[in-house]
Amino acid sequence: MVRSKLLIPVWFPRNSREGTVDEFVEGGTDPLTISLYQMDLDRTQFLLRSYLRIRLQKIEKHMFHILKTDELFNRLSKEEKVFAQRSCDDLKMHLEDSVLSRLPDNYQSILKQSIISEEIDMVPKPQLDMFVVCKTKYYLGHIQLEDGDDGNLDDRGNQRPLEEPFEMEPNVLYFVRYKPIKKLVEEGKIDLY
Known part of the structure; x- marks a missing residue:
């Protein structure tokens, strides 16, 4: 862990x-x-x-997302798993008692906009496009800080060209979006501050 x-x-x-x-x-x-x-x-x-x-x-902010994502749930300690599960159960009970029980049957789900809906569409996911402060332990060259699938379209609907590859020097603080460096953080090549 x-x-x-x-x-x-x-x-x-x-x-x-x-x-x-x-x-x-x-x-x-x-x-x-x-x-x-x-x-x-x-x-x-x-x-x-x-x-x-x-x-x-x-954990409290994203408890429903963490509980439905095995990878994230397995990162938690035993105590954090208990905390997340209890918080989720308590919130469900509170919402059912105070609000959901008074709504029509189709709208009594805490996870879906309607019971008819097949996918869980009311669980907020963490925003990975937030900017973070980070530092690398080693020289990292040719990091693409802009994804091609981000939907970066110009006024005519054409894909905008990607930025030039980015290089990171060791022991220098950088302010970048989290999503492009997520894998490097998980691999331990970049530290967040």
Whole structure:
């Protein structure tokens, strides 16, 4: 699991720093040193909590899409799967009790606009065309940042020419659309910030 691999380097040093602060207090170490260690510990806890809070917000925002997509669901930790399932069940129950039960039978689905509809058409998907801040670990040349199937048509209905291939230098921040670099992010060649 990717998340577990990311959190282990943050979590274990945090636990050792907690012990270090306690030892410094007991050992009569300089209060400034203790204060610096405590500030570093607080900063780490803040970052970890922020990361987890944002992750849960994203799961909550796209819970129906995550639950119906096996690839995304399998990326979640055991606890996140339980959270997503419970959130989905709670929202369904709330909407059924407050709104859907009062609608005509054909419109009582939370996932479809009408029961007659064969496809799930009311589940929002994450927008992959959003811009993100990223950095690459290595030199990456000839990245196409514009898809040919995006529907980029000019006034006459002709396909617009694609941009020139893009090159990414290591350790330089870039502001690009997520969709064209999605595969590189999943492969670990590009980090998001």
